[in-house]
Amino acid sequence: MAKRLIPSLNRVLVEKIIPPSKTNAGILLPEKTSKLNSGKVVAVGPGIHDRDGKLIPVSMKEGETxxxxxxxxxxxxxxEKEYHLYREDDILGTLHD
Incomplete structure (x- = not known):
């Protein structure tokens, strides 16, 4: 049975995107090419409550980069998979094409 992690509060579960080490033509790329530290959102928590008890949902959605x-x-x-858990506040932004 596969495990599924549902983050608590305003946490976001991310699978990091590993840039390719080779081009389609088979050319090896140097490790320090200009890569973005990005990931795909796998799961999000429900959010946090403000002082009045109102729920503030997480602004990111599953599948976003x-x-x-x-x-x-x-x-x-x-x-067998590795993920990273971040607070919503720690994520710098969403990437769009």
Missing amino acids: VLLPEYGGTEVKLG
Whole structure:
């Protein structure tokens, strides 16, 4: 049975996007090419409550591509896959085509 993690509060579960190390033609790319530290949102928590008890939902949705900080997040391993758990405030933004 596959495990599924539902983040608590305003946390976001992200699968990091690993840039390719080769081009389609087979040319090896240097490790320090200009890569964005990005990931795909896998799951989001319900949000947090304000002082009045009103729920403030997480603004990101599953499937969105987000820009991640260089450091931070908590590494989580589910089965064979690795994910990172971030607070919504730590995610820098969403990436769109």
